[in-house]
Amino acid sequence: MNSFRVARAAIRARPTAFAAPLARRGYADVASDKIKLSLALPHQAIYKSQDVVQVNIPAESGDMGVLASHVPSIEQLKPGLVEVIEESAGSKQFFLSGGFATVQPGSKLSINAVEGYPLEDFSPEAVRSQIAEAQKIASGSGSEQDIAEAKIELEVLESLQAHLK
Secondary structure, three states, X not given: OOHHHHHHHHHHHXXXXXXXXXXXXXXXXXXOOOEEEEEEOOOOEEEEEEEEEEEEEEEOOEEEEEEOOOOOEEEEEOOEEEEXXXXXXXXXXXXXXXXXXXXXXXXXXXXXXXXXXXXXXXXXXXXHHHHHHHHHHHHOOOOHHHHHHHHHHHXXXXXXXXXXX
């Protein structure tokens, strides 16, 4: 008898042993309309708030907006813009090099990235010059590693350039 049959037999024998208690919401348990957001890098937290209305993230599966009471999920992030919309202060924008976003029950959103900066910290001229330099390396006759790194750098820089005005 394989392990799946044993497990199914055990469940049929005692179905109440594995049943989860039913969660019921009362009038006082109405869900909040705010998101508790944590945006962290390995060396520091760059944003933390409990008054966020919506967060727009660049997920690998497509850009998505996260609101309060969003279904729990884990999303891999591609290089791009994270927009944090606050109720009172408008919106804040951060450029991340990639990472992961974890939506947890209770309207908690954790975004973890290797690198991330406020969008206003970038200079369009500096980004253009870095793109030109990375294109030379990517199309050149350097080592495979240098070419691969230049292509990754180009992907990130071109995404950043698309968001700068």
